Structure formats: structure tokens, C-alpha cells
Amino acid sequence: MASFDVIIIGAGIAGASFALKISKYAKTLLLEVKDEKDLAVTTNIFPEHNKPFLSEVDYSDRSLFPCIHYKINYMDQKYNGVIDSNKFGEPFGYISHSENIIKYMLRKCEEQGGIIKYNERTSKIIRSSNKIEVITSKGQSYSGKLLAIATGSHSFELQKSLGFSAPDSYIGISTHLYGDDDMLNENMEWNYIFHINPKISQNGPLFFNKGRGRLFLGCLGNPKEDSSEMANKLDRILNNYQPIQPIIKGLKRGSKTFVGKISKHPIKSLSNDRTLILGEAGGIVTAFFYEGFLGGLASAELATKTIRPLLDTNSNFNKSDLYPYDQEIKKVLLNKYFKTNLASEYLFYNAGSKIKLLWETYCKLVKENRTLQRYIWEAIRRQDLENHDLERDKWAGQELFKMLPLLSKATYWPHFLKAMIK
């Protein structure tokens, strides 16, 4: 049986970035169920605050980051809550063609001696005191000192078999529309649209991410609708939803539509004897915006920081050795930045019939309030998210409340109060 220091399951952003980082120091194996050519093609928002967790790529490489992210539209049917980063001097970050980033990271891992095996589904894990054994559906087995589960929302049974829990899951659907850049820019002056309409979803946005030659769009956070219901819904939105018709005009729909789970609300424990959970598998996705790259990249970086010294001392990688990983995730992500997302999730997605008015008022506030625009810009660029300023979020909540029509205030204030203590 081939043996390794570290075995990683899953070649998404979390697994691939961990493979890139840890293969510098450890004999590494990465197992991925898909074929290399079938890895997901996505166009994503890649905010500046992701950067501290991925220093190994060249941010001026336009095959990885084809567009600079300058303009956001928090869009309502009445108001465009636009934030133009040019007003504040620096952009929000990048739009990534993420399949190229993942392929780049996997290639680097191989150059550093790591081994990647595609078309290998991990079907069973056996943990003992001195090693961890991974068995694939091809009947292969591999042993390692440490296992990192980075399987997104696709294989919760694996982590459950080792005593971990699974995060809360919702459904998302996405597709690409294609057109030349002139047409894309003419249709949509913003790089990113985040739009809430409770008829589309009460748990997440309809989003548009503008890449080079392609527009990635979809809706996230739906209840447990099945694939065909979701596909019909997306068709109806694309064909009939008036506010977006100018944005998609003349663009050609790609042949692939993805329907799948998106999970959030981090699980309580991300480490145990000889095992770590990385990225979306651990629910490390922000509750309001559904940012998963941040969680994937941060968990890979913080796992590397935890493991490096343990490799040098020939550790047993027991629970207490690995616990600093949990502590770091809490300190860097969960205590502040994820907390503010939980408050926004409560305020908007738990607002029931109030969601429409709240979102409309919020978009108006963003449109009109330059201080709020600056605060959002700073949060998206912030390199030390552990110092995210929760007082600013409270202030934003108060400003939103002030803007509500007088009659609504009386019924909305308990909801605001609850959101504030989230």
C-alpha cells in the first residue's frame, strides 16, 4: 500500500490550495473523483481580502484573474446600490476564471513532488492510532499520517463516518452566458450584481459575475427543490424576468447548467485525530454572501500553518495537536467577519414578508450613503479580517432602520434587535 504524509480528498479551491501549500513540506497525495478535464468551470468574485491566504499566485496573470473588480451593484427592482471602487482609490479585487487557478495550483503541487489521482472516488476511510487509510471505489488503498477532507458539499458521509457533523445545505443553480467583451460591458457596467427577490429565493441572491467573454449567473440558497424544478426556475428567470433582460441581451447560453448543494454555517469541530476538514465541507462559507473561496483558501493556509511544525517533530497528529487549526479559523474568520454575515443573513433571509422592503431600502441606502460605501469597500479589501469592525455593521443596521417608512418601524424593530445580537 502506497503511503504518504498527507492525503487530501477533493480538488476544489480548498483541496487544491492545500495541496499546493503542503506539498512543499510533505509527501502529498490528492484524490479527486472527477477527470481532470471535467473540473468545474466557474467565474468568481475574488475579493482582495482573499489575498493573505494565497500568496503563491501571480495576481497580474490574466489567465487566472482576467478582470479587475471595480464595481458592485447591490440591485433592487427600484434602486441600483452601486459602489464604484474608483471613488476610493483601489479596486475590490478580481474576477477569477477559477478553473485556471485550480489547474495552476494542481500543476505546482505536482512540480513539488505531490501526486494527484483523478477519477478516484474515496469511498471509505479507516482511522487507527498510527495511520489513516483511504480506500477508493477502484479498490485502491492509500495510507497517510494525516487526512484533509476537502470534498465540498458532495460527500458528507465521509466526514460523518469519522464523527464530524455536516453543515446546513441549500441548493444553487448556475450557468454561463457567452458574448464578446464589448457586448458584456455594454450590457452590464458592473463586475458583480447581487440581487435579492424573495420570489426567486428567500435564502440567497440571484447573482451575476462578469468575466472575460463570459457571464456567470445563478441563484443560491434555495430550499430543497430538485434539479428539474431548479432548471425550470432558471429558464423562467432568463426568459421572463424583466429587470435582467438588458443584462443578458444578445448573450449565448452555454451548454452546461450546474445544480448542486451549497453549504454554510461552520460545523463545531473541524479537526480530530489525524483529520482536518477544509472549506465548504466544514461549512466555511459566509452566511449572507455565500463566499466560499475565502473559507477554502483560509482553511488551506491555516491548516498548513498548523501542520508544518508537526511534520518536523514527527507528531501523531492527535486531536490536541490539530486543535490550533480550529482556533485559528475561529480567530481569523468566524469571530468577526462571519458573525457580521450571520447578522445580515438573519436580517434579510429570515425577514419573511419584510424581505422585499428591507432589500429595497438597503439598496437605496447603499446608493445614497458614501460612508456605507466606504465601509463596504474597506471590508472587501481588508487584509486582517480578524479585526473586522462590528461597530460599523451596527451603525449600518441603525441607518437602515432610520430609512424605513414610519409605519414599518414599529413592526420591524424586534427583528432588527435580534439581528444586532447575532
Ligand SMILES: Cc1cc2nc3c(=O)[nH]c(=O)nc-3n(C[C@H](O)[C@H](O)[C@H](O)COP(=O)(O)OP(=O)(O)OC[C@H]3O[C@@H](n4cnc5c(N)ncnc54)[C@H](O)[C@@H]3O)c2cc1C
Ligand atoms: C453558483 C455558485 C457561485 C459561487 N460564487 C462564488 C464566488 O463568486 N466567490 C466565492 O468566494 N464563492 C462562491 N461560491 C462558493 C464557492 O464556490 C464554494 O464554496 C467553494 O468553491 C467550495 O470549495 P471547496 O474546495 O470547499 O469544495 P468544492 O469546490 O465543492 O470541491 C470539492 C471537490 O471534491 C471532489 N470530491 C467530492 N467528493 C469526493 C470523493 N468522495 N472522492 C474524491 N473527490 C471528491 C469534488 O469532485 C470537488 O472537485 C459560489 C458557489 C456557487 C454554487
